Amino acid sequence: MTHGVIDRVEAAVYRVPTDQPEADGTAEWSDTTVIVVQLGAGDEAGLGYSYGDAAAAAVVETALAPILLGAPAAELPRLRAAMDRDVRNRGRAGVVACAISAVDVALWDLRARLLGVPLLALLGRARDRATVYGSGGFTTYDDATTAEQLRGWLASGIRTAKIKIGESHGAAESRDLHRVRIAREVLGDAGLFVDANGGYGPGQARRVERALREFGVSWFEEPVSSDYPGELAHVRAGAAMDIASGEYCWGVQDAARLLAASAVDCLQLDVTRCGGYTGWLAGAALAAASGIELSAHCAPQLSAHAVCAVPGARHLEYFHDHARLEPLLFDGALAVEGGALAPADVPGHGLTVSDRAARFRVSGGV
Numbered sequence: 001m002t003h004g005v006i007d008r009v010e011a012a013v014y015r016v017p018t019d020q021p022e023a024d025g026t027a028e029w030s031d032t033t034v035i036v037v038q039l040g041a042g043d044e045a046g047l048g049y050s051y052g053d054a055a056a057a058a059v060v061e062t063a064l065a066p067i068l069l070g071a072p073a074a075e076l077p078r079l080r081a082a083m084d085r086d087v088r089n090r091g092r093a094g095v096v097a098c099a100i101s102a103v104d105v106a107l108w109d110l111r112a113r114l115l116g117v118p119l120l121a122l123l124g125r126a127r128d129r130a131t132v133y134g135s136g137g138f139t140t141y142d143d144a145t146t147a148e149q150l151r152g153w154l155a156s157g158i159r160t161a162k163i164k165i166g167e168s169h170g171a172a173e174s175r176d177l178h179r180v181r182i183a184r185e186v187l188g189d190a191g192l193f194v195d196a197n198g199g200y201g202p203g204q205a206r207r208v209e210r211a212l213r214e215f216g217v218s219w220f221e222e223p224v225s226s227d228y229p230g231e232l233a234h235v236r237a238g239a240a241m242d243i244a245s246g247e248y249c250w251g252v253q254d255a256a257r258l259l260a261a262s263a264v265d266c267l268q269l270d271v272t273r274c275g276g277y278t279g280w281l282a283g284a285a286l287a288a289a290s291g292i293e294l295s296a297h298c299a300p301q302l303s304a305h306a307v308c309a310v311p312g313a314r315h316l317e318y319f320h321d322h323a324r325l326e327p328l329l330f331d332g333a334l335a336v337e338g339g340a341l342a343p344a345d346v347p348g349h350g351l352t353v354s355d356r357a358a359r360f361r362v363s364g365g366v
Helices: 055-068 073-086 095-115 119-123 143-155 173-187 202-215 229-237 252-260 276-289 300-308 320-329 355-360
Strands: 008-023 028-041 044-051 130-135 160-164 191-195 219-221 242-245 266-269 293-296 313-319 361-364
Touching: 008 055, 008 320, 008 355, 028 055, 028 095, 028 320, 044 095, 055 073, 055 095, 073 095, 073 276, 095 119, 095 276, 119 300, 130 143, 130 191, 130 300, 143 160, 143 173, 160 173, 173 191, 173 202, 202 229, 229 242, 229 252, 252 266, 252 276, 266 276, 276 293, 276 300, 293 300, 300 313, 300 320, 313 320, 320 355, 355 361
Parallel strands: 130 160, 130 313, 160 191, 191 219, 219 242, 242 266, 266 293, 293 313
Antiparallel strands: 008 028, 008 361, 028 044
């Protein structure tokens, strides 16, 4: 087999139960689904994954694998363009974007492993460590559970934490503010972020933003849905805190719309949704051109490399579910030290599917 030619494409689905029922402003869940992609080239394999619907594995196997098999891994730009063209009539957003993102990450990882260099050396190093913020504080938590989780973040050296608000599509505003008060009491002078997941309407979001000032909140994520950049911009125009959004950018075009609307103070991108590392770097360039910083949404084990590759990246979200399950599924997971994740000096990103993952697999051959 020619060195560096992709000869295996495998996709598998894993489902990991949460440690208790969870909800945010607009959704509730009891498990997390992970689509894991491995691309083989001789004795090397690159690994990528995304969080989403199991149907993404079928997209990899039926639509993307024929494009990849027999192609040199070094031709990543050509392969990305071919995948993007192929999915035009399949619908680029959502499931398809997650599939392409997982494949793109695996391609970058495979290229780095074939070269015997760390992924960050291939992406380009801007810093050695990615600052994290603790994220959880689900609306299903009682006060004691919320406080316990926040104390855990502080004990681990993390100096900023985020909780969910916007409960029941904004129908529990008084409880939202009560929980923010609890969070401030626990965190002391540490940073406090909130995330409504688009649960409020525009007027309510502006009223809640004013109330949040009392608690020193510095980051208000998705006060209204990112589907409406103009409404986000209206909230931002009068806000005393940073307005953030972008986790549902399925490609650089979605990021461009948020930036063109002046909707955010900090653009969030999810490397497992926005087109992998290729999409992340493209979005970072757009943000830089707009004078806007970037933040990585979730998937901390992959996001650490992305943040360390971009000078304008502010931090990454150390999301409770992903921080818990990634070390269950993968060997080589990074640990938080001093409130940050530091990519290891190993080929690729250093992650491999663990034997521990077998009990969570629901389909596929990985």
